[in-house]
Amino acid sequence: MNTIKYALIAAIACCSIPAMAQWQWIDGQGHKVFSDRAPPPDIPNKNILRQPGGSGSGKGATAVPDAAPAPVAAPVKASAEQGVDKGLQEQKRKQEAQEAEKAQADKARREQQRQENCNRAKQAKTTLASGRMLSSVNAKGERGFMDEATREAEVKRADSVIASDCGPMQEPAQ
Numbered sequence: 001m002n003t004i005k006y007a008l009i010a011a012i013a014c015c016s017i018p019a020m021a022q023w024q025w026i027d028g029q030g031h032k033v034f035s036d037r038a039p040p041p042d043i044p045n046k047n048i049l050r051q052p053g054g055s056g057s058g059k060g061a062t063a064v065p066d067a068a069p070a071p072v073a074a075p076v077k078a079s080a081e082q083g084v085d086k087g088l089q090e091q092k093r094k095q096e097a098q099e100a101e102k103a104q105a106d107k108a109r110r111e112q113q114r115q116e117n118c119n120r121a122k123q124a125k126t127t128l129a130s131g132r133m134l135s136s137v138n139a140k141g142e143r144g145f146m147d148e149a150t151r152e153a154e155v156k157r158a159d160s161v162i163a164s165d166c167g168p169m170q171e172p173a174q
Contacts, residue, residue: 121161
């Protein structure tokens with residue numbers, strides 16, 4: 001019994017949807033469209049079957065036989081007249097802002113690393129140029145003293161780091 005009641009309610013609801021719509025027209029593909037909104041401007045007046053306050057457009061409205069069930073609402077099409085989707089535009093703007101923030105943070109991190117490398121290289125060069133005996137630990141864990149050739153090689157390495165990291169930051173070529 002309940003099944004019949006629900007089927008009857010569903011049938012009445014389906015039949016009443018086109019009656020509630022105030023606009024009815026034939027779209028570009030020949031489908032009947034029912035809507036509570038006016039048709040898009042590209043629909044000619046002769047294809048408007050019903051509008052608020054009357055059953056036809058008054059300008060050559062033609063009846064089209066019901067061959068197939070009509071869609072309930074007008075198909076949504078993105079066209080140049082309707083503009084761009086504001087949600088997508090906002091999402092794109094947010095993504096670009098996030099990418100810009102990320103690039104700026106990455107640039108600041110690289111600049112901080114360069115400054116730290118520069119400071120360490122200057123400190124190492126000062127220590128190497130002091131003339132004091134410097135010791136180091138080799139791979140076997142034995143302590144040894146730095147000879148003049150090793151000291152000169154380390155001074156050259158510190159000079160190359162100073163030359164690359166202590167000047168203005170060069171943007172990488174892409």
